[in-house]
Amino acid sequence: MDRNEFLPYNDTPCKFKLRGGKEVFGVVWENSYGDRLMHYFSTAADRMRYKIAEQINDRMTCEQLKTPVELEDIVLAEPLL
Numbered sequence: 001m002d003r004n005e006f007l008p009y010n011d012t013p014c015k016f017k018l019r020g021g022k023e024v025f026g027v028v029w030e031n032s033y034g035d036r037l038m039h040y041f042s043t044a045a046d047r048m049r050y051k052i053a054e055q056i057n058d059r060m061t062c063e064q065l066k067t068p069v070e071l072e073d074i075v076l077a078e079p080l081l
Contacts, residue, residue, distance in 0.1 A: 001071050001074040003030075003037070003071060010029055013081060016028065019072075019075055024041070026041055026046075026047070027044050028041050028069055038068065039069050039071055040068055040069060041066070041069040042067065044080075049065055050062055050066060053065065
């Protein structure tokens, strides 16, 4: 999946099919670090915890609640809502 295909699913609870056939349920979102975009995966519940930790600047918790993901590894996204 490229970024343009991904944007409608950004920060939306989805079922994701990964290269290799594995299916995962959760949220993928993008963060920018300077001129670099990074994408992360977590469960929907952990994403909510991440947002709370981010608001109080709890970086350690934020790091524990996200997993880096490459968009190229996502072949399909289906919103759960």
